[in-house]
Amino acid sequence: MKPGLYDVVFSPELAGIFVHESVGHPFELDRIMGREGAEAGESYMSLEDLGKRIASEHVTIIDDPTIEAYGFYLVDEEGVPARPRRLIDRGVASEFLSNREYAAYVGRLSNAAARASEFDKEPIPRMSNTYLAPGDWDPEEIIRDTRRGIYVASYTEWNIDDRREYGRYGILEGYVIEDGELKEPVLGFIEAESRAFWSSVDAVGKDLKLYIGTCGKGNPSQGVPVTFGGPTFRARGIRVV
Amino acid sequence: MEDLLSRAVDYALTLGAKYAEARWQVDKGRFAVVRNGAVLRVGEWSTGGISVRVVAGGLGFAIAKGASWEDVKAAVDSAYKAASASAKYRRRPIQFGEEKMARLKYEVPVKKPLEDLPQFLLGLDRVAQERGVAVRSFSASIWVTEKVVVNSDGALVESSMPRASLFAALIARGPNASLQRNVDVGGLGEAEALEEAPKVVAEEAAKVVSLS
Amino acid sequence: MSWLAESLIRLLRGKAGEAAVVVRESEEYLIRFANDEVTVADSWRSYEAGVYLAKGRRVAVAGFSGSSEDILRQALSLAEALDKYPEDPYYVPLSPKGPRPFPNAARPFDLNKALDLVWEAIQAARAEGAERSAGALSYAVRSTHYADSLGNSMSYKDSAAVGVIRAFIGRDLAATWAAASRDYLSLGLKEAGARAASIAGAAKGLPLTRLENGNYRVLMSGLVLGHLMGYVISAWSSALNVLTGVSKYGPNDLGSEAASSLLTVYDLSLKEDRVGSAPFDYEGNPTNDTPVFEKGVLKSFLHNNRTAAKLGVSSTGNAAGPGGWTSPAPRHIGVAPGDMASDLDDALKELGKGVYIHNNWYTRFQNIREGVFSTVGRDVILVVEGGAPKYRARGVRIAERFDSLLRGVEALSKSAEQIHWWDMPYPATAPALALYGSLALAY
Numbered sequence: 001m002k003p004g005l006y007d008v009v010f011s012p013e014l015a016g017i018f019v020h021e022s023v024g025h026p027f028e029l030d031r032i033m034g035r036e037g038a039e040a041g042e043s044y045m046s047l048e049d050l051g052k053r054i055a056s057e058h059v060t061i062i063d064d065p066t067i068e069a070y071g072f073y074l075v076d077e078e079g080v081p082a083r084p085r086r087l088i089d090r091g092v093a094s095e096f097l098s099n100r101e102y103a104a105y106v107g108r109l110s111n112a113a114a115r116a117s118e119f120d121k122e123p124i125p126r127m128s129n130t131y132l133a134p135g136d137w138d139p140e141e142i143i144r145d146t147r148r149g150i151y152v153a154s155y156t157e158w159n160i161d162d163r164r165e166y167g168r169y170g171i172l173e174g175y176v177i178e179d180g181e182l183k184e185p186v187l188g189f190i191e192a193e194s195r196a197f198w199s200s201v202d203a204v205g206k207d208l209k210l211y212i213g214t215c216g217k218g219n220p221s222q223g224v225p226v227t228f229g230g231p232t233f234r235a236r237g238i239r240v241v
Numbered sequence: 242m243e244d245l246l247s248r249a250v251d252y253a254l255t256l257g258a259k260y261a262e263a264r265w266q267v268d269k270g271r272f273a274v275v276r277n278g279a280v281l282r283v284g285e286w287s288t289g290g291i292s293v294r295v296v297a298g299g300l301g302f303a304i305a306k307g308a309s310w311e312d313v314k315a316a317v318d319s320a321y322k323a324a325s326a327s328a329k330y331r332r333r334p335i336q337f338g339e340e341k342m343a344r345l346k347y348e349v350p351v352k353k354p355l356e357d358l359p360q361f362l363l364g365l366d367r368v369a370q371e372r373g374v375a376v377r378s379f380s381a382s383i384w385v386t387e388k389v390v391v392n393s394d395g396a397l398v399e400s401s402m403p404r405a406s407l408f409a410a411l412i413a414r415g416p417n418a419s420l421q422r423n424v425d426v427g428g429l430g431e432a433e434a435l436e437e438a439p440k441v442v443a444e445e446a447a448k449v450v451s452l453s
Numbered sequence: 454m455s456w457l458a459e460s461l462i463r464l465l466r467g468k469a470g471e472a473a474v475v476v477r478e479s480e481e482y483l484i485r486f487a488n489d490e491v492t493v494a495d496s497w498r499s500y501e502a503g504v505y506l507a508k509g510r511r512v513a514v515a516g517f518s519g520s521s522e523d524i525l526r527q528a529l530s531l532a533e534a535l536d537k538y539p540e541d542p543y544y545v546p547l548s549p550k551g552p553r554p555f556p557n558a559a560r561p562f563d564l565n566k567a568l569d570l571v572w573e574a575i576q577a578a579r580a581e582g583a584e585r586s587a588g589a590l591s592y593a594v595r596s597t598h599y600a601d602s603l604g605n606s607m608s609y610k611d612s613a614a615v616g617v618i619r620a621f622i623g624r625d626l627a628a629t630w631a632a633a634s635r636d637y638l639s640l641g642l643k644e645a646g647a648r649a650a651s652i653a654g655a656a657k658g659l660p661l662t663r664l665e666n667g668n669y670r671v672l673m674s675g676l677v678l679g680h681l682m683g684y685v686i687s688a689w690s691s692a693l694n695v696l697t698g699v700s701k702y703g704p705n706d707l708g709s710e711a712a713s714s715l716l717t718v719y720d721l722s723l724k725e726d727r728v729g730s731a732p733f734d735y736e737g738n739p740t741n742d743t744p745v746f747e748k749g750v751l752k753s754f755l756h757n758n759r760t761a762a763k764l765g766v767s768s769t770g771n772a773a774g775p776g777g778w779t780s781p782a783p784r785h786i787g788v789a790p791g792d793m794a795s796d797l798d799d800a801l802k803e804l805g806k807g808v809y810i811h812n813n814w815y816t817r818f819q820n821i822r823e824g825v826f827s828t829v830g831r832d833v834i835l836v837v838e839g840g841a842p843k844y845r846a847r848g849v850r851i852a853e854r855f856d857s858l859l860r861g862v863e864a865l866s867k868s869a870e871q872i873h874w875w876d877m878p879y880p881a882t883a884p885a886l887a888l889y890g891s892l893a894l895a896y
Contacts, residue, residue, distance in 0.1 A: 003666075033487075033488075034487045034488045034585070034587060035485075035487045035492050035587075036487075036587075037487050037488075037587030037619055037621065037627075038485075038487070038587040038588040038589060038617050038618065038619040038629065038874075038875070039589070039875040039876075040875075041814075041831065042624075046624075068349070068429060069428055069429065070404065070406070070427055070428045070429065070434075072349070072402070072429060073400070073402070074343075074345060074347050074400070075343040075345055075347075075390075075396070075398045075400070077262075077264060077388075077390060078262065078337075078340075078390075078392065078396070079262070079340075079342040079343055079390060079392050079394065079395075079396020079397075079398060080340045080341075080342070080343065080396075081341065081343045081345075100337040100338055100340060101300070101335055101336075101337060103338055103340075104336050104337055104338045108338070109338050109339070109340050110338065110340050116264070116266070116292075118266065118268055118288050119264065119265070119266035119267065119268075119288065119289050119290045119291065119292050119304065119519075120288070120290065120292055120304045120497055120499065120518075121292075122292075122294060122300075122302045122493060122495065123294070154422075154448075156421070156422070156423075156819045156820075157817045157818055157819040157825070157826065157827055158817060159815035159816070159817050159827060159828070159829045159850070160815065160829065161815075161829050161830075161831060161847065161848055162814060162815075162829070162831045163625065165847070165848065166829075166847065166848030166896065168827065168829075168850060168895065168896070170819055172420075172422060172452070173448060173452060185452070189895070191896055193848075211425065212406060212425050212426065212427040212428065213425060214406075219483065219485060219589055219875055220483070221875070225404055225406070225427075241666060241895070241896075267519070267523075269527075274779065276697050276699075277697055277698070279542045279543075280539045280541065280542075281543070281693075281779050281780075282514060282778075282779040283512070283513055283514075283538050283539065284513050284514040284515045284516075284531070285513070285515040285517075285527065285530075285531050286515055286516045286517065287517050287518070287519065287523065287527050288517070288518045288519060289518075289519040289520075289523060290499070290518075290519045290520055290523075299491055299493070299494065300492065300493045300494070301493070301494050301495075301496075302493060302494070302495045302496075303495070303496045303497070304496075304497050304498065304499060305498075306498040306499065306500070306520065307520040307521065307522065308520055308522070312520075315498075319496045320496075322564065323494035323495070323496060323564065324494070326494065326564055326565060326568060327484070327491040327493075327494045327568060329568070330486070330490055330491040330568055330571070330572055331490040331491060332489075332490055357537075359538075359539050375698065376697070376698045376699060376822065378697075378699065410821075412698075412699075412820065412821075412822055418820075418823055419820060419822055419823060420820065421818070421819065421820040421821065421822070
């Protein structure tokens with residue numbers, strides 16, 4: 001397969017890793033304000049980005065601790081009742097993940113993201129269950145609607161820079177799409193620049209699925225149980241190498 | 242526990258803290274590791290105790306060495322000292338907003354206990370081996386997180402949450418190179434959280450072998 | 454001898470055929486800072502116990518931390534469940550061979566002094582052009598006690614300090630320096646601050662370019678080299694990984710030429726001034742400075758008693774931590790220095806045309822056995838032409854194989870230093886800079 005720009009259809013597994021790495025982490029308010037600067041890093045998002053369009057209208061990304069999954073809780077470590085947080089609402093950055101200290105810096109109230117992995121760790125802003133909200137496409141319909149592109153079913157090695165701008169995701173199982181049908185297998189890497197990537201989404205499926213993971217952040221390092229996921233979706237003009 | 246934590250919070254306020262929070266948390270569980278059909282490691286772990294976080298210009302955090310009042314009081318003293326000493330190295334004091342505080346007790350029950358974790362993993366190992374995966378590594382944990390949180394703004398929260406997780410690394414050897422697939426399965430509870438594991442391991446094992 | 458280790462052995466002696474415990478009593482401190490102000494000051498006082506029990510060939514291991522009462526209660530419950538455990542194919546009887554000599558010294562911590570050190574480092578970074586800094590100073594003092602049901606006991610006391618500072622200019626120019634030492638007063642955090650700021654400054658004013666995927670001459674700092682060698686050693690030289698096919702190497706590869714003849718890598722588990730070293734391991738065996746690669750030759754794997762028995766050799770004393778009862782692991786990665794300049798400007802001349810990568814994080818594997826990985830550059834990435842920086846780049850990865858890291862070394866700096874930070878798997882003593890003739894970089 002020649003490196004270049006392709007229309008790519010991603011499975012729920014890929015939706016999960018994308019929302020976690022390129023939206024969940026950079027929406028942590030302590031990170032945006034520099035507290036993790038020497039460790040987990042900072043963010044491509046800034047306080048001024050709140051209320052601005054950073055993704056296409058098809059993209060709504062929610063972090064919801066009240067879903068009874070691996071990242072579940074009803075009250076955070078600072079005593080604040082948990083609720084769903086719409087990080088991106090129809091393409092617009094609408095809420096950062098905050099604890100009480102960082103919410104106060106920006107004149108808001110905490111949205112109950114303060115979590116500590118163990119008794120001997122301080123509570124800091126974290127994700128819980130993060131997902132791309134389902135749209136109204138059947139997943140098969142998205143593939144049928146793609147004239148020439150790639151379908152990525154699963155990923156292998158992945159990583160992202162410490163401002164969460166430049167992600168790279170290895171294709172473990174992927175196929176060429178030709179005239180709406182899956183053809184021969186492909187290997188390679190997806191290069192995803194976070195804002196451009198989410199701005200290019202034009203179809204979101206109904207088939208929401210969550211995957212578990214242990215999310216790392218903080219010093220000393222804290223691994224907290226989370227889920228991440230989404231439905232099958234398509235992004236146009238994605239660099240595949 | 243609630244009384245001890247409340248006493249810690251009150252004591253921090255008498256020292257001059259603007260905010261204090263005391264948390265008792267215990268994470269306790271068991272684990273097993275199976276590699277290529279052999280049980281490599283079985284055991285238990287637990288980590289637990291009381292931590293105190295204090296705002297006094299800066300932010301201080303300390304843990305108590307034990308559960309006696311003397312230990313908890315020493316932790317409050319340390320956290321307060323750290324918070325006030327570090328205030329000198331800040332441009333503005335730390336302040337919290339006026340969030341509504343929760344008073345709640347909640348618990349997630351275990352629906353299906355999983356007694357023999359090593360046997361469970363050996364079963365998964367066989368599933369992957371039958372599909373031709375050359376190198377198979379499985380580790381799983383089952384644990385409960387119990388917490389009580391009290392803070393000086395009126396929160397009192399008690400929770401108990403069981404979780405289980407499985408990680409599998411499946412390496413298939415192809416004609417030229419090998420291919421690795423990592424699999425995570427888990428959720429709240431015990432066996433109910435790992436219910437999908439045999440199906441997922443079977444599918445992913447077959448896939449990694451066919452792709453390699 | 455710790456009363457808790459003794460109490461545990463007294464409690465467990467009749468319940469298991471064999472019992473070994475390692476109790477660590479720690480005092481730890483951490484000061485974090487960001488935007489030139491202290492964000493939190495932490496302190497911990499804790500007990501941790503590793504418990505190993507065997508009855509026949511049934512083995513259970515556990516790690517407990519918390520209060521001493523909780524640890525005793527949980528160790529007893531582990532012993533009572535031992536009959537339910539499966540037989541262990543790697544079982545060997547306890548056979549501790551005792552400790553090496555060790556200095557057993559540790560300076561007590563003074564919070565106000567440590568806060569002053571942090572402040573000096575922030576000011577030193579500012580004086581060198583940083584607009585703001587973030588970082589951390591951590592210090593731990595630990596007493597470690599081994600005891601077993603055969604009547605053996607041994608103890609040591611040590612300390613570990615790590616200082617990290619990342620200097621920022623604007624939003625996306627940054628550089629980190631990190632130091633490790635036994636003593637927090639001799640970390641050189643102030644010098645680290647100045648050094649970090651001056652490296653960040655080297656990219657100031659340079660135009661941003663996008664690096665195309667491909668092979669480049671690469672100069673990397675010791676932070677990158679130490680990080681990557683930590684992964685190579687733990688993944689490929691742990692004898693358990695050799696025995697189970699997770700490592701590329703098999704037992705017969707010892708003695709083969711596996712790396713550049715310029716490359717010598719040790720696990721410095723014994724050298725007492727190295728952070729992480731110890732006089733004995735969790736099996737009560739003496740530790741060693743074990744050569745893994747010596748002038749490019751694969752010399753040794755890292756062993757505990759269990760893996761050593763399978764391969765008919767002696768343990769190297771690498772049962773490091775409770776996990777070491779199963780899987781041997783390194784404690785401190787030592788990469789021997791070479792004869793290249795240690796000064797960045799001089800080494801950039803040596804590089805000529807290529808890329809300088811100052812720091813990295815987020816290393817992930819496609820396949821651990823093949824050693825296929827990528828790691829993301831962070832801090833300044835300089836595109837160098839004619840021996841001088843011409844551009845800066847972002848979003849650059851090293852996307853390579855362990856073999857290329859081992860075989861591709863062209864030069865290493867003369868001076869090596871002790872370093873550790875948040876995303877380095879082990880503390881390391883690494884040359885200031887390493888030059889590679891060709892490494893694959895990806896966007």
